[in-house]
Structure formats: structure tokens, C-alpha cells
Amino acid sequence: MKRLGAGAAPGTRVPPATRNPNPNPNNRRRRPSWRGVGHLAPARSHEVEVDVVLVGSGIISLFIAHDILEKTDLSVAVVERADGLCAGATGAGQGYLWQLHRDPMNADAWSMALQGRARWRELAAADASFTVDQCGSLLLATTPEEGVELEARVAAVNDALPIEDRATFLPDRESVVKEEPSLSDSVADIFAGAMLPSDGQIDGQATTRAMFRKCERSPRFQSYFGSTVEHLIVHGGAAKGVVCADPTDRANGSKTILADAVCVCAGAWSSTLLSSWLDGDDGDRWRDAIVPRRGHLLKLEVGQRRGRQRLLNHGIMESSYSKHYISLRDNHCVVNHDAYDVTFTATESDIDGALLIGSSRELGDFDQTVNSRAVDDIMRAARRYLPSLLDGSEVLLETRVGLRPFSATGPIVGPVEAVSGLFVAAGHEGSGLTLAPSTADRIVSSLLR
Numbered sequence: 365m366k367r368l369g370a371g372a373a374p375g376t377r378v379p380p381a382t383r384n385p386n387p388n389p390n391n392r393r394r395r396p397s398w399r400g401v402g403h404l405a406p407a408r409s410h411e412v413e414v415d416v417v418l419v420g421s422g423i424i425s426l427f428i429a430h431d432i433l434e435k436t437d438l439s440v441a442v443v444e445r446a447d448g449l450c451a452g453a454t455g456a457g458q459g460y461l462w463q464l465h466r467d468p469m470n471a472d473a474w475s476m477a478l479q480g481r482a483r484w485r486e487l488a489a490a491d492a493s494f495t496v497d498q499c500g501s502l503l504l505a506t507t508p509e510e511g512v513e514l515e516a517r518v519a520a521v522n523d524a525l526p527i528e529d530r531a532t533f534l535p536d537r538e539s540v541v542k543e544e545p546s547l548s549d550s551v552a553d554i555f556a557g558a559m560l561p562s563d564g565q566i567d568g569q570a571t572t573r574a575m576f577r578k579c580e581r582s583p584r585f586q587s588y589f590g591s592t593v594e595h596l597i598v599h600g601g602a603a604k605g606v607v608c609a610d611p612t613d614r615a616n617g618s619k620t621i622l623a624d625a626v627c628v629c630a631g632a633w634s635s636t637l638l639s640s641w642l643d644g645d646d647g648d649r650w651r652d653a654i655v656p657r658r659g660h661l662l663k664l665e666v667g668q669r670r671g672r673q674r675l676l677n678h679g680i681m682e683s684s685y686s687k688h689y690i691s692l693r694d695n696h697c698v699v700n701h702d703a704y705d706v707t708f709t710a711t712e713s714d715i716d717g718a719l720l721i722g723s724s725r726e727l728g729d730f731d732q733t734v735n736s737r738a739v740d741d742i743m744r745a746a747r748r749y750l751p752s753l754l755d756g757s758e759v760l761l762e763t764r765v766g767l768r769p770f771s772a773t774g775p776i777v778g779p780v781e782a783v784s785g786l787f788v789a790a791g792h793e794g795s796g797l798t799l800a801p802s803t804a805d806r807i808v809s810s811l812l813r
């Protein structure tokens with residue numbers, strides 16, 4: 365374990381004593397319990413104290429912050445190395461809140477998504493700054509075999525959903541086009557479809573901003589942007605805060621945030637942090653536990669609305685997208701590890717009417733630059749499905765790139781055993797927007813335990 369304050373392990377970069385004369389967590393005021401009111405007053409200009417510190421400001425971190433503020437009287441600080449919101453995968457997310465492409469056999473992910481879908485709807489019903497576009501989901505089978513699989517999927521999904529919440533199998537191209545007229549000119553093979561009216565979507569970026577603004581209204585919330593969390597402070601086997609590089613603090617160059625709980629919500633970067641903080645087997649366990657899976661999403665302005673209210677009636681996705689989700693077959697975890705893939709997806713933003721098309725997947729390094737091959741492949745696929753919308757007059761407004769935090773075992777949410785008070789909430793791959801509410805629920809329960 366690398367310790368700060370109580371004596372750093374060899375090789376650990378510790379802020380010089382003159383810059384940080386009092387990092388020893390022993391010197392903190394003791395609090396009677398977790399539920400005690402937080403102490404927000406900075407002990408020094410570069411040292412602050414809260415109950416919980418969250419590393420990262422993606423949707424997972426912000427939903428946890430939101431729930432801590434709503435459900436407890438703890439104070440919370442969000443620390444983000446970028447200068448603003450949506451710097452990670454969250455900024456690229458398409459926004460599907462879907463059940464239809466999930467496997468009910470993977471009971472945990474299924475119920476987390478179901479809970480997430482419901483919670484986003486509740487939030488939107490209670491607060492006008494959040495919206496869920498309840499436009500339903502449409503999956504497309506592009507081969508006869510996929511059509512057979514889709515029919516079986518509809519039966520399985522209906523078995524797992526409440527009786528009033530039904531998916532429908534669309535047995536041929538005609539029935540698909542009737543549901544989704546934007547596909548009428550499609551030159552892609554469409555053999556069948558499936559739809560679930562209760563599925564919906566959010567605008568990931570707008571929702572993240574709304575979530576942040578809501579957190580900011582609480583006096584128990586603090587945020588630090590442009591601050592990179594580097595060290596975990598550990599004392600007596602317990603997490604006691606973090607040290608961040610903070611170039612905006614000219615006098616100190618770093619900031620110490622003391623806290624009785626630290627939750628790593630750093631998306632694809634989470635296991636790099638944890639493996640550097642933990643020694644021996646504990647650290648090794650985290651190496652590559654969560655890896656970046658780069659994804660591209662294109663935002664387009666489409667002039668051709670053809671007199672319809674909406675460009676798309678539903679969110680659309682090729683049914684082969686399901687292969688990216690972990691599913692259970694004969695009690696074995698099955699996950700697709702293709703190095704490169706583009707699967708057609710399309711949604712319409714209910715905020716500005718733009719068309720969002722995607723998406724690519726590339727397992728690799730932490731490269732967040734645009735891969736022109738992925739952009740071309742996404743455009744090519746979308747033109748085949750939606751030729752009347754993408755007739756050449758469309759305008760590319762934005763190319764979004766995000767690193768999905770991929771974990772071969774699904775999201776990793778809860779305490780990190782090696783250090784008490786240390787938690788992780790990461791590894792949500794292509795489902796973090798959907799799973800953020802249930803993730804927050806689990807972390808808050810763990811904090812209060």
C-alpha cells in the first residue's frame with residue numbers, strides 16, 4: 365500500500381513537506397459517525413475536507429454525488445482532471461435507456477437496467493431540467509437467422525418484464541417499415557424487427573449538465589475541475605482522502621482533499637489508478653480489469669424532415685449490437701472481444717432534433733482522437749439504412765469520441781476490499797447512462813453500511 369502522510373512507500377510522489385505541511389490524517393477532527401454533518405471549511409488554502417470524495421465527473425460520479433446529497437447528510441467533492449464536464453465516455457454516449465437488447469438471463473445487469481430506466485423516468489417526472497424521450501426501441505434483424513433469434517428474444521424479454529410492459533415481434537420488413545417509416549427507402553437487408561414501447565432515451569450531455577447543476581445547488585457539494593487525482597491517502601488501512609495535482613494553485617501545485625470515503629468513478633482510467641495505489645496482488649488484480657473501448661458517435665443536422673414531426677419514430681439499432689453485452693450461456697459468461705466493430709445505431713435528439721448515428725468499438729489504448737475509418741464506416745452504414753435522411757445535404761455537426769470503460773465481468777461497483785473506505789464504480793462499457801442510477805444506489809448503501 366502506498367501511504368501518504370504516515371510515510372510514503374518508495375517511489376510514491378509526495379508533495380514536499382513545505383508545500384503540504386500537515387497532510388497527516390491523524391490531525392483531522394474526528395467525527396462521531398458517517399452520518400455526521402460534513403465539515404466544509406478548508407483547513408488551509410490547499411487542503412479541504414469532506415465526507416466523500418469522488419474521482420471523475422462522468423455520469424457515474426455525478427449520479428452518486430446526487431444520491432449522496434439526496435439520501436444522506438454527507439458532504440461530497442467531485443474531482444475532475446479535465447476543465448469541464450463530459451470529458452470522458454459520458455460526453456459521447458448516445459443515450460439509449462433500453463431493455464430490449466439485454467439478456468434477462470444476466471439477471472444482475474437486467475435488473476440494474478430496469479431500475480435505471482425507471483429512475484430516470486422518475487427524475488424527469490419530478491424535475492423539468494431532466495427529460496426522457498419515451499420513443500421506444502426498435503431492433504433490426506439483418507439476416508433470417510437474426511430474425512429467428514429476435515423472435516426468441518422477444519419471448520424471453522416478455523417473460524422477464526411485467527405483464528403490462530410488452531415487446532412486439534415484427535415478422536417482416538413491411539411491419540418494420542410501418543413502425544418506422546424512415547426505413548422505407550433502406551437498401552440494407554431488414555428481415556424482421558422487435559420493439560419495446562417502454563424503452564426510451566436521454567441526451568447524455570444535457571442530462572449530465574442538468575445533474576451537475578442540481579448537485580451544485582446543495583451547500584454540501586464541492587467540485588474541482590482541472591485537478592488530477594494522483595494519490596490515495598491511507599491511514600491505518602483506511603482511505604483518508606486524495607492528493608491531486610492542481611496547476612491552478614500556483615502556491616502549492618497540489619490539493620489535498622481529506623475524506624473518510626474515496627470512490628473511484630474514473631471510467632476507463634479507474635483500474636490504472638487502483639493498480640497504482642494498491643500493492644502486490646491487490647494492485648495486480650486491478651491491472652487491466654477495466655480497459656478503454658473507444659467509440660465514435662456522429663451528430664448530424666438533417667434538413668429533410670419530409671413533413672413529419674420527427675426524423676425517427678423510435679431509437680433504432682441493429683440486433684447484432686447485443687453481442688457487445690455480456691450474456692450468460694450455460695452459466696458461462698459470453699462477451700464479444702472483436703478488436704474493431706461498427707454496428708448501426710440511430711437516435712434523434714429531443715433537445716435539438718439532431719440525428720445521432722453510431723457506433724464503433726475498438727479495444728485498445730487511451731487514444732481519444734478521431735479514427736477516420738470509424739467515421740466513414742458509421743456514415744456508410746447509416747446511409748444504407750436512412751438514404752432519404754442522409755442524401756448528402758446533411759451537415760456533420762460533431763464527431764464524438766469516448767472511451768467506454770470495458771470490464772469482461774460487467775460493472776464493478778462497491779467496496780475495494782484491500783482498503784476500508786475505498787470504493788469503485790466503473791466498468792459500465794456501453795451502458796453507463798442506463799446503469800448510473802442503480803450504481804449510485806449501491807454505492808450509497810455501501811457507504812452507509
Ligand SMILES: Cc1cc2nc3c(=O)[nH]c(=O)nc-3n(C[C@H](O)[C@H](O)[C@H](O)COP(=O)(O)OP(=O)(O)OC[C@H]3O[C@@H](n4cnc5c(N)ncnc54)[C@H](O)[C@@H]3O)c2cc1C
Binds near residue numbers: 446794
Ligand atoms: C459512442 C458511445 C455511445 C454510448 N451510448 C450509450 C447509450 O446509448 N446508453 C448508455 O447507457 N451508455 C452509453 N455509452 C456508455 C456510457 O457513455 C459510459 O458507460 C458512461 O459514460 C461511463 O461513465 P463514467 O462516469 O464511468 O466514465 P467517464 O464518463 O469516462 O468519466 C470518467 C471521468 O474521470 C476523469 N478522470 C480520469 N482519471 C482521473 C483522475 N486521475 N483524476 C480526476 N479525474 C479523472 C475523466 O477525465 C472522465 O471525465 C456510450 C458510450 C460511447 C463511447
